[in-house]
Amino acid sequence: MAGAGPVCIAHSGGPGIGWEYLRMPMLERSLTMVYIEPVGTGASGRLTAPHDYTLATYTHFLHAVIEHLALPKITLIGHSHGGFVAQRYALDHPERLAALVLYDTSPMTGDEFWSAAVAALEQFVEPHIATRPEVAGYVDALTSRLDRLDDDATTAVLRTLLPAYLYDYWGREDEFAPARRTLRMYAAPALSDNSPFDFRDELSDITAATLVLAGDSDFICGPRWARILHRNIPDAELAILDETGHLAHLEHPVDFCAAVTGFLSAQREDAP
Structure with missing residues (x-):
């Protein structure tokens, strides 16, 4: 945990990449950032059966952290594979999200x-x-x-x-x-076998205010997938950052922070 302000949970990608690369110091100026250390990485535990590293497993552990924080609602940022988890979480637990940021991710694999x-x-x-x-x-x-x-x-x-x-x-x-x-x-x-998934038919069920953010030069989770998310999630906002790959928070932290904080500020202003 780092920073001060409303709580924002960040789920890193991979699967299996250590959370540290996702550190977002500029967001920590206005948010309390809670960085998930996913199961199977760092000091988190290892599962007994390799095939248990599934989206359902990551969603289960994410929900456990959110329940532990005992907050009515939180903001969730999911990057890359963390965005897969975030989509599943938004579909399974819509009541727990104040806002959702899908950052360089995709609604499908395969x-x-x-x-x-x-x-x-x-x-x-x-x-x-x-x-x-x-x-x-x-x-x-x-x-x-x-x-x-x-x-x-x-x-x-x-x-x-x-x-x-x-x-x-x-x-x-x-x-x-x-x-x-x-x-x-x-x-x-x-x-894990990382079985393919396809959320496209479910995206219209996401009720959280959503920002879809991608780098224009991200070769793996770029604008093609961001635009599908944007089209299918009700009232989602889209931000495509120029001359940016898969790691906008490192390449262009000012632009990245402005996109996220501007979106979240607008959500707070619109809140009843």
């Missing part, structure tokens, strides 16, 4: 989702391969079988791929390299 991600990553690789030969292995890294790796090897894959998740990693390498060195990914959640 063959269509992963095919689009691979195609977008190939487009990222092409202009860089002459000067950055290491990008030649990016597609293989994205599609590698993480369930065969330990924590260190899984972390190495994530750190290898990080430049693809940012709009201009090498132009700002001095700024982003320290974060790259501290990223951590845990193998246990990757042992």
Whole structure:
């Protein structure tokens, strides 16, 4: 927990990425940020059966934290895989949400989702391969079988791929390299089969005030998926940040913070 103000819970992505990358200091100036350390990561416990790392499991633990806080309603930010969890939570427990921020996420996974991600990553690789030969292995890294790796090897894959998740990693390498060195990914959640899901037919049932936020250059959870969320969630707002990849809160923290706090301020003004 960090910051001061209304409580906002942030659920990180992955599955299996350590929560620390999602730290949002600018939001902490006006919100009490509660960062979930998902099961299977960091100091949180490990599940006995690998196949139990499901959206239902993550939603169960998220609800337990929200119940523990004993607040009437909270704001929930879900990033990437955390956005999958946030959508499921919004559908299962609408009465507990004051507002929902779906940040660089998707309403579905499966063959269509992963095919689009691979195609977008190939487009990222092409202009860089002459000067950055290491990008030649990016597609293989994205599609590698993480369930065969330990924590260190899984972390190495994530750190290898990080430049693809940012709009201009090498132009700002001095700024982003320290974060790259501290990223951590845990193998246990990757042992699950991560079964595909599709919420598109359910999105109209989300009743929480919702902001859908994405980077225009996010290769994996970018505008294509954000616009589906925006179209299908009643009265949702959409923010697409220019020259931004999958990590707007790191790349453009001022713009990211303005989008989130502006949305939340408007919700408070409209509240009865």
